[in-house]
Structure formats: C-alpha cells, structure tokens
Amino acid sequence: MDRWHHIHKVVVVGLGITGLSVVNYLRKYQPQVAVQVIDTRQSPPGLELLDSRIPRCIGDWQLDWLLSADLVVTNPGIALATPQIQQVRDANIPVVGDVELFAWHVDKPVIAITGSNGKSTVTDLTGVLANASGIKTAVGGNIGVPALDLLQEDAELYVLELSSFQLETTQHLSVVAAAFLNLSEDHMDRYISMDDYREAKQRIFLHADTAVYNADDPTTQPDTAVANRLSFGLHHPADYTLAEHHHTSYLCAHGQPVLPAADLRLVGMHNIANVLTVLALLDAAGVSYQSGLDALKSYTGLTHRCQLVADNQGIIWVNDSKATNVASTEAALSGLHLKGTLYLLVGGVGKGADFSPLADYFKALPLKLCCFGRDGKQFLALHPSAEYFDSIENIIQIIRPQLQAGDMVMLSPACASFDQFRSFMHRGDVFTELARRYA
Known part of the structure; x- marks a missing residue:
C-alpha cells in the first residue's frame, strides 16, 4: 500500500535530532513531497544543519502551513493536546511521528520495547546479543539513533526503544515481538492519569505477533488480542524466570536452563529481569542466541546505568549515576547479593523527593551509607552508618583503605547532579575515573 500517493505537502513540527x-x-x-519546518523555539537544536532551501518558521506557529498540509510529522516532545496540533487533527489532517514513517517503510522484522524503567538496557542488550548471534541488527528509536536513520543500515533486524510519547503518534508499526517492561508514575505533567499513561504504552501491542509482559506487574499485560504471549518475572510464575538446577540459580526459558545467573556481570535483580526479557524477545523473533551467550556474559550494562566500571582484588565498583530519583535507586538495591559491605554513595539535588522509602532497602543490606551534595544530609537519618562528605572524591579517598574483597562501591545517588556536576553523565564519569584510579 502506497501511503504517499495522496501526500504532496508535509509539515515537520520540531527540529532537533528527530526532526532533522x-x-x-x-x-x-x-523527494516529490514539499517539506516545511516549524519550531516554536527561538534557537532550536539542529537549525544550522537544516538545508537553507527548506522553508522554516522559527519561534512561532505557522498555522496556515499546518492547516494546508496533507501530513504533519510532530516531534515526540510536543503533546497531541497542544492547541495548534489539536486544530490540525480537528481538520482531519493526519498527525504522525517519525516511528510511524519508519513503520510505513520498513520491510524487515522489528522488535519494540517500552516501559517506565529499564527499556534502554533491554533495547541495547537485545541488539548486542542478536548481533553476537550472527543477525545483523540495527538499534535505535528513543535510544541513540532515530528510527528513520536506521533505514540506511543494511540490517536484518531492527530493535527499537519506544517512549509513550512516540507510541501516541504510531498507528501501523508491525513487530515480531513487543515488550512492556513495567509501569511506574512518570510524565504526569503530560498525562491526565496513570491509566492514560498506561494506555499510551499499551499501543506497542497494536500489531505485535508476540507480546512480552512482566508477570510481576499486571499493568503490562496486553489489553488487545495478540497471537502469542510470553511472560518474564522473578516473583510470579513466568515463561522466563530464575530457577534452581543442581543447587545453582539459572535463567530459564520455559523451564529449560539457559545460563547460570552467576555468569552475568550485570548488577542487580532488575537486570536479571531485563536479561529474561531479552531472551523472550529473541526467542519470539526466531533468533538462536546460544552462540552469542559469551557476549551476554561479558555485558556490563549501559554507561551510568548499574554499569560495572572496575573489578579489582574482589572489590566491585558500580556506576549508577543515571539513578536521579528514588525509584531508580530502589531498583538498583532490590535483591542485591553481596559477599561483603556495600558502600553506597547518595546525594545531590533531591528535587523535593521523599527519601524515606529507601530506609527499608538500606536496612536489608550490609551497608555503609556515604552522603554528599546539596541534599545529602537528608539521608543521614535513614541508616546508622550514614556519614556526610564534601565530595565523591573525598568519599573514595576515605573509604579506599577500608575496602576488602567482596565489597561493592556503588554510586546510585537518588538525586539530580547539577549542584556539583554538569550532568548525571559528568557525575558518572568522575566516579568512574576515581574508581579506576583507586581500584
């Protein structure tokens, strides 16, 4: 079906990487289509890279362009409820996103992943394991490379991370497997309710051959009819789970052991669930991953997300600087198994958060709590070991002589970084450099 037959004029709303x-x-x-660009920001990112011959309206809306378009392609950051976009929809002019254009074009299998937390790791690792198994795989979407740019790669399989914002404007994406990882409160400035937010995520299953859902989170079960369903989970019966075989904990697929959990270098039970999801997705896509398991064993995670950055003399250093809120730190600590002491670095800009839910996680661990940053003192009452330090460097210098084999040093701050750092990436890079220097 040629969806472009009646489309002569397209207005692209929003520049940046996706708009470009x-x-x-x-x-x-x-090339037969006339293209116009609108961006209401005064200095939108990517403007200098836009071909000077393309008409653009910068710093304002150009409503007559929108209402004379055959198709409007909007950036995921622009809510469909925006009055100008609503006027376009009321005029029965289609409003889509870049992923919908990708769906119209792609002729190879696609795996898609969404969820409130963990989707970047699952997306990245799915691509790593598929490539290691001999399937030429392109990875992108909400992570790294925009979906449309992936079409330039000679791929046999596409793996896309999709946000709820992207799914709102996607109608026709057919996927061999789709995963909905979990649902927790987020983007409540964009959605009316949690049900509204969940409904956007559920769109990932619209044209899925197989739905992969979280047995431990009922909100992820598909609402629509899907030909096949696979579940992953750690606490409820699931197709992909952890089980004991010969006194060893294995990642299992349909009751069959795939890999001992101890062979993974990833840190945290949430990452075990992420790996189980990857196995389910690849099985659903018909990818035989047995030959790629060495890549899975050596995978240390995405930068700044429970990333193993040093392992020396039995002391493990973990960079989880991406944990800028309480829920992320809870995920990092949940089910953590330690032979020694956890030296946990927390603090920064708390954004008004209530840190008290972390106290139960702290209580369950052999912990030394190391607090820093603007709001670091708010953690002091949460554990008897808590101590305040001026900086991350000060913490590492003081704790280094105490560290022993079996200990773990983890940066999982539960706070934003902009009191002492340029970004959470900068914070993680500083920790990683210190870890490698002192390891």
Missing part, C-alpha cells in the same frame, strides 16, 4: 532525521528521510525517499 524526518527531513532527511523525506528528501531522500520522498
């Missing part, structure tokens, strides 16, 4: 990828795609694959 849409413009470049249209110029390359649909």
